Amino acid sequence: MSGRVLVGVKRVIDYAVKIRVKPDNTGVVTDGVKHSMNPFCEIAVEEAVKLKEKKLIKEVVAVSCGPQQSQETIRTALAMGADRGIHVDVSGKDYENLGPLQVSKILAALAKQEDAQLILLGKQAIDDDCNQTGQMTAALLDWPQGTFASEVSLEGDKINLVREIDGGLEHIKINTPAVITADLRLNTPRYATLPNIMDSLMNNETELHKPNHRTSLCVGLIPLFETVAPEDMQGGTDRSGAMLRHTVLQSGLGLHTRSLVVFSIGIGKNKTKLGTV
């Protein structure tokens, strides 16, 4: 057992910022807006650092996928007590298309490369609320997963986990290596101390990886989403599911297999939200 833990940290718009939609409606304004580490990722980092302090694991490696600025997020993780950082450089158009599927493929590849014993992630990111990366990563690696964890304890080569689920609390025991996603009540993240900030920034142990066909992090970054405005509808249209499914397929949107497309059709004040097609 390498005793190494990979912690995924995502740079997101700060939770307290008032979100504004871009004038061209293609997304939200991110330029000049305060960003910080996803709160659930902070909880994941804290848990990893705690495990290291209890000497149950040996090394905490913080990973972030994104543009140059993701290094700030890694720095915060280092200041909280992570040993090393890995920045997977994804920028521009690729970054816009970066979603849970791609990130989980990257994490799976890194986990093999780093011989990780455990992957700790936040349960979801507060910008997209996907709640998919942890689950997908576990599936790709064929590892057990403990999601929505509110308590984690290591017992030899097994992990005792308490999960927060709709029905209450679930107690499970899983083998390592495993993927765990942190829920809100797992812990309270510490403040970085001034000495830790200085140490972490002086040592600057962040590697840069570029995912392309030459490296093991070869991940297809094809777009999975297309945003379209709804057509103007006449009154009296039959809104049954079958009718609309037909309309969508007929409209010939280039749908990739296994992608999710969500439509919301509105006429004036009445908006009908459809599920997936």
Add this chain to the structure above:
Amino acid sequence: KSLCYTYSALLFTYLSQPTVIASHGLTDEQKEFQKVAFDFAANEMAPHMAEWDQKEIFPVETMRKAAQLGFGGIYVQPDVGGSGLSRLDTSIIFEALSTGCVSTTAYISIHNMCAWMIDSYGNKEQREKFCPDLCSMEKFASYCLTEPGSGSDAASLLTSAQRKGDHYILNGSKAFISGGGDTDVYVVMCRTGGKGPKGISFGKKEKKVGWNSQPTRAVIFEDCAVPVANRLGEEGQGFNIAMKGLNGGRINIASCSLGAAHASVQLARDHLLVRKQFGETLSNNQFLQFKLAEMATKLVASRLLIREAAQALQEDRPDAVAICSMAKLFATDECFNICNQALQMHGGYGYLKDYAVQQFVRDIRVHQILEGTNEVMRMIISRNLLSES
């Protein structure tokens, strides 16, 4: 109480205004320091600042938490437990902490100044004996210069220290001592070679308009014996040490004013966007728009001057004393006006203690008076300008 929570949530939204953003031009390291300080202020201080003010609580536990993060001896050397940072780093940190509670941050800055004085002018034994406990805030410090008869005219102080064997016997009294009576280490400026009861006692706790989260008392010495080993520097060097300490202290106090103004601009801005009169939000009123613009401009100007002064002091530039005085003079005056204007923009609500803006006004009013009155600042600056050398 709900308003206080609203206030601490507001602290985060503040930073998204690019024009008044406090982190421009900072290094990555400084941005991290600032982030920790803002987070600490919003989570640990802002929710309690009204209670600390009204109940006059000296928040020992919160300050010790701050010390654990390294805020107890920010510019004290690491070999005795300090964080070893620069004056500019310090200014950034105090500015951010002040948005959580000016009074508590101002006391932390005084504590830092005392720790620094012992660190810089003390000998090996003194540094090792006092600094670690001060940096961790295991012990708290007070700076005793002002007397009932000597405020601005500090050099005329009367507290005497008469040598008797390996002790100095202190006689006299100090006034307006922040933390007095609740702190453990007193850095006292006194006159050796003059005349001089039975020890140290304290006057009554003063009732103040602001700065209520730190107690203020007179400190009275009657034949108080202090070991010679506790003398910092040489005999006669004290005035110099006191003044050097004040240069940094002035930047720190000005930084505290800055944090308050920064928070007040945010509060005013948010109020203008919400409050409606004459059928529209106040933010549509041109006078208020212009007033807010002026406030933001003065805020940024104050910040730049303070950071420049911090740099000058760090580099020990020849103009350091003058520029520290300029920064203190300008920033404390302008930031008070900003907070006052912000209160005015709140209308009647600004006058209620349920709203944080009045506490900022009350807390920073004294910054124009202590650490050298703004009149004394003018003296220092004009002297510097008119000197022949």
